[in-house]
Amino acid sequence: MKKLLICTAILAATAALAQESAPSREGGYGLGRPALTEEIAAWDIDIRPDGLGLPVGSGDVWTGEELFVDQCSACHGDFGEAVGRWPILAGGFGSLDQEDPVKTVGSYWPYLSTVWDYVHRAMPYGNAQSLTDDEVYAITAYLMYLNNMVDDDFELSNENFLEIPMPNEAGFFMDDRDTVELPEFMAEPCMTGCAEGVEITMRAAVLDVTPETATDAAEEQAEPETAADPAASGPSPELVAAGESVFRQCSSCHQIGEGARNGAGPVLNGIVGMAAGQAEGFRYSPAMAQSGIVWDEATLAEFLADPRGYLRGNRMGFGGLRSEEDIAAVIAYMQVAGAP
Amino acid sequence: MSQNPTNPTRRGFLAGAAMAGGAAVAGRVHAQAAPDPAITELQPWNQYLGPGVDAAPYGMPSPHEAHVIRRNVPWLTADSVSSVNFTPLHELEGIITPNGLAFERHHAGVADIDPAEYRLMINGMVDTPLVFTLADLARFPRENRTYFLECAANGGMEWRGAQLNGCQFTHGMIHNVVYTGVPLRLLLEEAGVQPGALWVLPEGADASAMTRSVPLEKALDDCLVATHMNGERLRPEQGYPVRLVVPGWEGNMWVKWLRRIEVGDQPWQHREETSKYTDLLESGDARRFTWVMDAKSVITNPSPQAPITHGPGPTVITGVAWSGRGTIPRVDVSLDGGMNWHTARMSGPSLDKSMHRFYYEFDWDGAPLLLQSRAMDSTGYVQPTKEQLRHFRGENSIYHNNGIQTWAIDSDGRAENVEVG
Incomplete structure (x- = not known):
């Protein structure tokens, strides 16, 4: 028992030591360098309600x-x-x-x-x-x-x-939880007989909005592969599957397949082999609309590697795909998923 | 821990163990009729060589654990770039969240920052505006602290009632890691904060250029400019190479990809502290600057994604609890929807503004249960029921839902997210 007490004392001392703060130094550590006026101007972009910064x-x-x-x-x-x-x-x-x-x-x-x-x-x-x-x-x-x-x-x-x-x-008013809520939430909690009877008043299962489990999703993802015509000399199912996963980065803005609609970016159905700027109802940048590009595997690959560099003035808000494998895969996916 | 009044005495413990042992022997359900092939047959791993030391230079979890992943709720947001996913709390133990499972919340995707090009600027009401590189930051004294980071919207989908079946989705916008970082105080002292300064504005380098106004008092108290989590460099999705740590306060303020800290005399009232992260009450008025995360707990097992599969008998209930105001000395568990409560057993480090782990072990008789947990923090704050919360907040609040969660367990051990009354 005595031994245990000593151990506890040592542990307590260690715990206290572990919380010691990093020390300040009078006059600072002399690290870093002064920011230049131009540098501050480049980054200090914030505006305040009183107009400061405008x-x-x-x-x-x-x-x-x-x-x-x-x-x-x-x-x-x-x-x-x-x-x-x-x-x-x-x-x-x-x-x-x-x-x-x-x-x-x-x-x-x-x-x-x-x-x-x-x-x-x-x-x-x-x-x-x-x-x-x-x-x-x-x-x-x-x-x-x-x-x-x-x-x-x-x-x-x-x-x-x-x-x-x-x-x-x-x-708007300042957070007043301390005065309004805390007094109510500080009471010693009840331990027994705290309610007469308890009934379920609402069930999450009724709404059924919980995302599918990983297993369900995997089963569903298998469908497009089986839907593709195995006799056609199209891209391999492995490449298409890899491309589908790459396409997740694109799906923030682009839809493809049955029922696809324009979002922040145009629908991509039939994109491989199509002239640029053709998705119905989508407002393209003038640069894209007048580019005269025809999207084939080569032009798409170049564009996807560096969207801004490939066509100046186009508005696709994406930095580009770095890996050639990813580019090949996503083109294969678009070819299959966007086929008529 | 040894002063915990709920700990059984040694004598009581021994007596209890003897009884439990006796009951277990008498009631052991399983008897093996034929020899178990898992034992009697030579398994491939018994016989053949495994991969060598460098097979995975950066090790990954066992392939058998491939289901332990972050998940998102696609209908929640317009796209996956300005979105959120959730920590699989029901698959985790202890108090530390593995780096690869820590939930993500981005407003313009994950910024990819070259550490050689990384700069941190301090400007505004300071004597000398400064620029630091990563190498500069590494020369300041640094601290190691374990803190939870909870999004203010954790549980936001549940304000009007039970919606999502799984604690990953109802409570998974939280993680708890060990941060290594330079106290923000040291960097502000280095630049020399001018008299009259009351606020700082941390700003991110990503394409949302995230900003929040933080009181100078908090900045000088316990905020860290962190470079590491759980011993390794910050993950890209957690702000590599530098993020702000604002202990106990809502996650949105922990600006990732931190590029600049401005010092000023007024709050900036930016988008994330006016249009978002304000709490609309029933009156139509909204609370602003609700920074502190109130005490909260949730039972992670059993829960809808982790049902009881073993039938009646010895059963372990476990969960996590945390408070932005201190530690969690106590969590109570109810099996009957809050009519009666049992004090749970706390296990693991009890650290300020960190996640705590609790257990409640009992013999389940196979009857349906209504499981709840109720955290009490070191200030005496007791986690409220959802009804109590709605009394003050109405149903339009979105943020800061720390109400008591109920899981209904049926006689097969399946768990469902429900509300009780």
Whole structure:
């Protein structure tokens, strides 16, 4: 017993030692180097509600609409109504205390600076920081227009930026869990006879939204291979299967096969052997639409290795596939999965 | 641990062991009729040579464990690039999450950063704006700390009721690893924080350029600029080569691929702290800056993906618990949907703002169960029921759902995610 106590004491001492903080040094360690003004300018892109960081510039609603339809509508819709599960950007007024609140720039966002900052730092999705300052002003102005905050002749600039309050600015308050919830949640818990009777009130199985298990998924994935015509001298099933797994990187934006629809990128059915810019209803960049490229295995391989380098001005937000095997596999997959 | 009042006394333990032993001998269900071929037949691994030492220069789990993987819920997000997957909690033991199983949440995919081109800038309200390389960071004193990282949206799909069948999906936006990093305090001291500064803005280098406003007080207290997890370099999907560690606070603030920290006198009110990660209440108003993760627990086994397959008899219930306010000295387990509770046995290191492991062993009689666990943290906070939470938050909150989880176990041992009332 005595031995045990000593062990415990040593353990306690060790535990205390292990928590010792890394020491400060008076005047610092002299590590790193001063940042240059140009370097700070390149990275310090943040904007604050009081306008700190906002560059000189301007943009109007009409210019913003053009830019938005061109660069944003594939995900957010022409009027900010959103495609699929991408964020809705307009409307939703009066919905915040309802069963299905719609949290948009107009109905929810408390500060206009947040819109400018976010569009500038992270949009368009897959081509971040590609918009000029004036373009960001214009898109922000269009989003204000879509949310009935301004008329269609409005121009937003660094001069008038702070003049227009957001509708829901007063809708936020500081975390008050400490005073509101904690007193209720600090009581000594009940251990016996805490409820009269307990019944199941809801079951997850009723909704049935849990993803399939790995086994189910593997069985389903086997289907396209059996569907492919084994007599045709097409790519090997192994290559196609490898390509299907590579295609996951593409599936954020592209759909292929029966029922495929345009997303952030065009439908890829029949892409191998097709001229570029032909998917119905998809808004291509002028560069792609006028490229005159015909997609065969060679052009696709070059494009997929370096999308931006291969065709300047095209908007595919993807850095490229590094491995030649992956490229060959994904082309084989598209050939089979996108066959008519 | 030795002061835990729920630990059986030595005498009580011995008596219990004798009884359990007796019962087991009397009730042992299995008797082998014919010799077991797993024993009597020579197995290939008994006879033939296995792969040599360099067969896998970076070792992987046994191929028989190929089902132990992160999984996502495809309908949850518009695509897989700005999305999330989930840690398979039901397949894990102890308190440490293996690096390859730590859930992922990206806003613009996984950034691929060349460590030679990595730079960390500190600017804003500082005496000398500075730039550090990875080699610079390695020359600062560093610390090793074990912390949980939980996404504020963990359990967000369950606000309005039971939806997903599996603790991987209901609770898997969490991982718990040992971080090695430089205290952010040392880097801020190096640049010289100016009077009047109250906030910092960490920023990521990925294509979402993630930003969050963090109070300077927290930054100087326990935040780490981490380079390693569980002894090796950060995984790309966890922010290689550098991520911010913000202990006990919501995961979104732990900016990955950290490239810059700006010091200022006001919060920036950026997208991830206004449009997202604010908690919309029934009134239509929203709480902001809800940083701390409240105490929470979940039974990981049995659970819908890990049913009881052995029938009645000795049964182990286990799970994990954590709190953003401290340690978890106690977890209670209920077998009857919260009518009666039993204090579980804690096992493993009990560390500040880290995951804790608990066990409750009992003899299952084969009758249906309604399993729950209830964590109590070192501040005395008791994990609330979902009903208690909804009383304060309504059903539109999305974030910070730490309500008590119920698994219904049927007489075959199958488990289902349910709510009780």
